[in-house]
Amino acid sequence: MRKITIIGACLLISNMAMAQRTKDLPDKMDRQKLAVKTMYTPGLEPLSPKKLWELGRVAAEGLSKDGKTLVYSVSNYQFDENKSEKNLYTIPVNGGVAKQFTSEAGSESVLKVEDTGDVLYTFKGQIWKKNIDGSEAKQLTNIEGGLENVKLSPDGKKIMFSKAVLIKPYHSVDKYKDLPKSDVYIYDNLDYRHWDSWMDGRFKHPFVASYDNGQIGEAKDIMEGEAFYSPQMPFGGAEDFAWAPDSKSVFYVCKKKFGTDYAQSTNTDIYQYDLASGTTKNWTEGMLGYDTHPEFNPDGSVFSWLSMKTDGYEADKNDIYILEPGSNRKVNLTAHWDGTVNSFTWSKDGKKIFFTAPVGGTVQVFELGVEKGVWNKMQPKINQITKGDFDITGIVGETKDGLVLTSTKMTRATEVFFFPFKGKELRQITTVNDADYSKMAATKVESRVTKASDGKDLFSWVIYPPDFDPNKKYPTLLFCQGGPQSATTQSYSFRWNFQLLASQGYIVIAPNRRGMPGWGVKWNEDISKDWGGQAIRDYLSAIDDLSKEKYVDKDRLGAIGASYGGYSVFMLAGVHEGRFKSFISHCGLFDMESWYGTTEELFFANHDLGGPYWDKANAKTYTDYNPMRHVNKWDTPILIFQGGKDFRVPIGQGQEAFQAAQLKGIKSRFVYLPEENHWVLSGQNAQVWQREFFGWLSETLK
Incomplete structure (x- = not known):
């Protein structure tokens, strides 16, 4: 969900059959088969699936102390080996030539x-x-098994890292040592599988040890014997660890719940472990939601973190908290602000906190004044300092003149930018993909505001094909976002890529329907327990409004989406009243009862659906808002993608939907990806995904 989305009944198409069926499709999209005929500017080509994966994936890694040099990484996908190669580079922040820093x-x-x-x-x-400066590299450590999630202490004399420890013998080879060739898992509690992995009884723990220029002393497991995870599973990393400024203690994020309790809660806490005494203190005790991202201000006098209020609500308002110096009183610095924080960092002088947050269909940087004593005020001042049709995806660091940031647009992958405190305009630092984009036909992106069925303003992004001509008619796709509380902003995806969709000749509308952050806390919360209600009506309002334009071909409308977006597609298939001619659902929820019985993060289902299907108070969720209950009205071609290792939306959801469509005689196709989870991570699998995706649209939106 948020964390972050075969021909023949009951048959799973094999990889060999899939390869046979797709080998005739060219690497470069054939506009006659896979796209709509459209005119392109001479010398420019539309973005293709293969070119999308050939783009470099940029990440900022660090700044020199003087703020003059940026270290960044670029990952390049290698099709022949079906893997990515990542290397480091350096570049002057104020402009200059990039130099490759690593090449191994x-x-x-x-x-x-x-x-x-x-x-x-x-x-x-x-x-x-x-x-x-690029001098010769030196290997400092040679630790068996390697190191994960490393954090070095401020004094440089200690190291913190994570390692998996066997705590519970869930696997038969651990439980029955005399049966080494057995392969059986035995569970007495929930949390027996998560995301895409079965639990084997090994829990990641934080370890601390002395460190001297690569020499690591005996490491101590500071959660020894505890059946809990730190970092968090499945996506937690080094951001879950922090050192105290004096290097005498460490902080770590952990949800100290086990089994069934673990599966039903989001109550992580931030713990402090004292190295000398071996004692542990819970600094967020009584705070029942997610508590994450521990961080000290520059002089080490103020401890801060992110916190959500409600246990079980993973998309709750995320606030910035501090411990007030002296009293250790917990102060919510953003309680008065009608938004939710993505990430934050302190200014170098400790007088401000910079944070990113969704707003108005984008993600921007805000600043919060925290000069000494301001935390005693009820409403510290918050200002939005970046504005524009782009997303700020990360704050890399601060120089004396501004911030180094990462940013995307719907038409541009991540690059690193400089934001001057004076002038306020982003200046691009890295140019990894500029040469490729200069050869691509441009796609136009515009905002559109529709009146929703309840009279409220509904914002959407509309993406148009290259060389769009308003006097022509175009097939149009309604994009249904997952989450459900995930924002549709100016992000750049390597699968659900709006630039790629438009480049194949489709108009795309992506509404910020109910349930998306960036439009106030209530708008975000309104989708919970109302999955099939106003949010679905928002989608219909958006596509109906856009369909009034003469350039939209109302006889060639499609709806696409993954996760909650896939659920939305299944719901729309039963309530669209003939609007759409094609549907595509990826890892969508089809039967809410069977989904509740097989998904792993039950806290999510309990909060957003209301709870189990046997509780009559939740009847509407499992009847009116259950796509399976509307399948009697299905009459439109549908393509269904399903990952074999998706435990968030397990395989039965896609199978049930496909079987229903087949038995009703509806043109349908089931694309099974046995080694993929809720996403598609393999490059070659992604190419098959794109070919099937656009091939289906070509077949059904002719």
Whole structure:
């Protein structure tokens, strides 16, 4: 869900059959078969699925102390090997030539840019050092099994990292040592599988040890014997760890619940472990939602973190908290603000907190004044400091003149930018994909406001094909976002890519329907327990409004989406009253009863659906808002994608929907990806996904 979305009944098409069926489709999309005929500017080509995956994926890794040099990474996909290669680069922040910093086969990630200019980074699980000037690299550690989620102490004499520890013998080879060739899992509680993995009884724990220029002393498991995870599963990392400024204690994020309780709660806490005494203190006790991202201000006097209020509500308003110096009183700095925080960082002088948050169909940077004593005020001042049709995806660091940020648009993948405090206009630092984009036909993106069925303003992004001609008619796609509380902003996806969709000749409308952050806390909350209600009506209002335009071909409308978006497609298939001619659902929820019985994060289902299907108070969720209950009205071609390792929306959901469509005689197709989870991560699988996706649209929206 948020975390973050075969021909023949009951048959799963094999990889060989899939390859046979797709091998005739060209790498470059044939506009005659897979797209709508449209005119393109001479010398420019539309974005294709293959070119999309050939783009470099940029991530900012760190800044030099003086703020003059950026270290960033670029991952490039290698089709022949079906994997990505990641390397580090350096570039002057104020403009200049990029230099490759690492070139070894594998992936490097920066740990820290030291004051000396030495860059500490991990490579193949070990710590390496190389000066930012490009001098020879030196391997510092040689630890068996490698290191994960490394955090070095401020004094440089200690190290914190994570390692999996066997706590529960769930797997038969661990429980019955005399049966080493057995392969059986035995569970007495829930949380027996999560995201895409079966639990084997090994729990990641934080370890601490002495550290001296690569020499690591005996490591201590600071959660020894505890059947809990830190970092959080499945996506937690080094951001769940922090060192105290004096290097005498560590902080870690953990949900100290086990089994069935674990599956029904989001109550993570932030714990402090004192190295000398071996004692642990819970700093967020009594705070019942997610507590994450522990961080100190620059002088180490103020401890801060992100917090959600409600246990079980993973998309609750995310606020910035601090411990008031002296009293250790917990102060919510953003309680008065009608929004939710994505991430934050302190200014170098400690007088401000910069944070990112969704707003108005974008993600922007805000600043919050925290000069000494301001936390005693009820409503510290919050200002939005970036504005524009783009997303700010991360705050890299601060220089004396501004912020180094990462940013995307619907038509541009991530690059690194500089935002000056004076002038307020983003200046691009990295240009990894500029040459490729210069050869692509441009797609226009516009905003549109529709009156929803309840009279409220409904914002949408509309993406048009290259060389759009308002005097022509175009097939149009309604994009249904997942989550359900995920924002549709100016993000750049390598699967649900709006630029790619438009480049194949389709108009795309992506509404910010009920349930999306960026339009106030209530708008975000309104979708809970109302999945099939106002949010679905919002989708219909948006497509009906756009269909009034003469350039929209109302006889060639489609609806597409994944996760909750896939659920939306299944719902629309039963209530659309002939609007659509084609549907595509990826890992969508089809039968809410069977989904409740097989999904793993029950806290999500309990909050958003109201609880179990046997509770009569939730009847509407499992009847009116259950796509399966509307299948008697299905009459439109539908393509269904399903990941074999998707435990958030298990395989039965796609199978049930496909079987229903087949038995009703509806043109339908089931594309099964046995090694994929809720997403599609393999490059070659992604190419098959795109070919099937656009092939289906070509067949059904002719």
